[in-house]
Amino acid sequence: MNAGEGSDAFAYVVPDFANPTGETLGETERREILALAAERDMPVIEDSPYEMLRFDGISELPMQALDVEDSGSIDASRVVYCGSFSKVFTPGLRVGWVCASREIISRLTLIKQSSDLNSPAINQRVMLHLARMTYDEQVERACSIYRQKRDAMLSLLGDALPAGSRWTRPDGGMFVWVTLPSEIDTRELLATAGRDYGVAFVPGGAFHADGGGVNTLRLSYTLPTVDQIEVGLQRLGQAISASS
Numbered sequence: 001m002n003a004g005e006g007s008d009a010f011a012y013v014v015p016d017f018a019n020p021t022g023e024t025l026g027e028t029e030r031r032e033i034l035a036l037a038a039e040r041d042m043p044v045i046e047d048s049p050y051e052m053l054r055f056d057g058i059s060e061l062p063m064q065a066l067d068v069e070d071s072g073s074i075d076a077s078r079v080v081y082c083g084s085f086s087k088v089f090t091p092g093l094r095v096g097w098v099c100a101s102r103e104i105i106s107r108l109t110l111i112k113q114s115s116d117l118n119s120p121a122i123n124q125r126v127m128l129h130l131a132r133m134t135y136d137e138q139v140e141r142a143c144s145i146y147r148q149k150r151d152a153m154l155s156l157l158g159d160a161l162p163a164g165s166r167w168t169r170p171d172g173g174m175f176v177w178v179t180l181p182s183e184i185d186t187r188e189l190l191a192t193a194g195r196d197y198g199v200a201f202v203p204g205g206a207f208h209a210d211g212g213g214v215n216t217l218r219l220s221y222t223l224p225t226v227d228q229i230e231v232g233l234q235r236l237g238q239a240i241s242a243s244s
Ligand SMILES: Cc1ncc(COP(=O)(O)O)c(C=O)c1O
Pocket: 014, 019, 047, 048, 049, 083, 084, 085, 086, 091, 095, 096
């Protein structure tokens, strides 16, 4: 983002199981972004609501942890870490958290107070209670259910999609990012798929600021059952065949 005079206002990064691609940045990439941010003296917003949803492999250290290690303290860190209970417990209570320097937290508190006074205290209390009681079990449960669904989706994509399609293989999170053959416009495909085949997805163009990604789409495997994933992918394949 630019803040006039060509200076960069801040960097915004979703380093774990990103929305929409499902991809995760390794430590080298995290450090490269931090070095670039230090060079340009700009804050980094680390938005990581999917961090706990890791099904395979080893967790990466948050960019904020790397930065605190290098800068010596949270107060010297340029990273603002945003966490959420939405992806592990429920989005309905609207509770998340921010971890940042004391100065940034006190400014954010003022901004939040002037915009909505505060998030409902009862929601925060319920979430605190739930988290104290069952956070670890809930993370495990969510990961185990979502892992099965991700595996089901990945095992079916090859049969459902036309030759020349590619997709990500996320180690966690909620999304698979699909690139279809270049002649397919996923915005047009969505209209047919929804109307005639009863299946929906997010066209990838929605995630491109430059008009690109016309032949890409985002699939989510978390809400549907494994059976629904199977039916949905068959229908998507049929919709693609009918449109080409
Ligand atoms: C990267 C990212 N940040 C934040 C959110 C929203 O989280 P919350 O429900 O805590 O507002 C989402 C959810 O869709 C997301 O994908």
